[in-house]
């Protein structure tokens with residue numbers, strides 16, 4: 001099966017010598033929703049602009065439906081790009097803003113108008129089609145920008161932080177619309193964001209980038225459950241990360257010796273014994289037990305030895321949720337959240353000693 005979009009060892013070095021993107025490999029299927037996620041300056045926008053044709057490629061190839069498009073100008077690519085600031089023409093009506101791209105392309109009027117009306121309808125913009133964008137709300141402007149991107153019927157829609165200018169509530173609502181629209185139209189979306197929750201809510205797969213390099217490409221739940229690099233483990237979710245040395249390695253398991261003890265986790269491929277590693281334990285995998293009355297041996301047996309001692313330094317109840325801060329012997333603090341029935345205020349007071357446990361399968365051991 002062919003791919004809609006392929007990036008093969010794509011690199012970008014700006015004229016001033018800044019290496020913005022390094023050896024970017026990605027293959028996207030038709031109708032996939034892909035997000036580029038990473039801290040500011042990691043190369044997300046540069047990559048998107050290279051796909052759109054607004055930025056030249058220093059090395060590698062970009063293919064759309066198997067065709068190499070490295071040198072094709074933006075207007076001849078089957079892509080459309082939506083910018084964070086929407087870039088709408090203030091003096092033109094909504095309808096004309098939406099149809100402008102088709103006008104420039106010289107599409108016959110009747111066909112153009114039919115297409116514009118159809119997309120205005122789809123995005124619920126018909127009622128405001130004669131108004132000027134600067135009189136409209138952020139959410140409406142966002143939909144106009146989407147309509148303008150979609151009216152040219154691109155194979156791939158490129159979105160550069162399109163929801164960045166919206167307040168939190170509107171953002172949530174438009175996220176839903178965007179997802180439904182994308183699935184209905186079956187168009188491939190490539191979306192740039194530095195908001196984790198947005199990438200997680202929308203994407204089929206997320207490309208996590210750091211300093212110009214791809215760290216990991218995975219569906220959202222895999223990024224949480226099985227981070228592959230130290231950067232992803234620290235960037236995604238809320239993980240406790242312990243440094244150590246792999247002392248045993250069998251099947252999918254690895255035993256890591258850390259300053260706090262020996263612990264077992266799921267090992268990523270290729271991890272060798274006697275190498276430096278990191279044990280990554282997601283916050284959701286941790287269970288706290290009161291030390292008095294707890295049977296350490298029994299807990300250790302149940303969790304394959306994954307037991308740590310800690311002390312509660314803060315305890316707070318908000319609604320039905322208890323928030324505990326637990327300090328470890330190595331100076332690390334862990335934030336734990338759970339139902340008050342599980343962590344009653346009286347039992348988990350500040351200064352009380354606790355045992356923390358987790359199942360080996362829920363922890364991941366990665367190369368340091």
Ligand SMILES: Nc1ncnc2c1ncn2[C@@H]1O[C@H](COP(=O)(O)OP(=O)(O)OP(=O)(O)O)[C@@H](O)[C@H]1O
Pocket residue numbers: 014015016018019020038039040041042043044045046047194
């Ligand atoms: N026109 C340019 N000339 C030189 N360097 C640039 C140019 N545009 C971007 N860069 C640099 O390239 C790197 C990647 O920038 P890019 O805008 O792609 O990152 P980003 O991940 O999209 O960041 P943000 O989330 O802040 O938009 C940064 O170091 C940036 O300073």
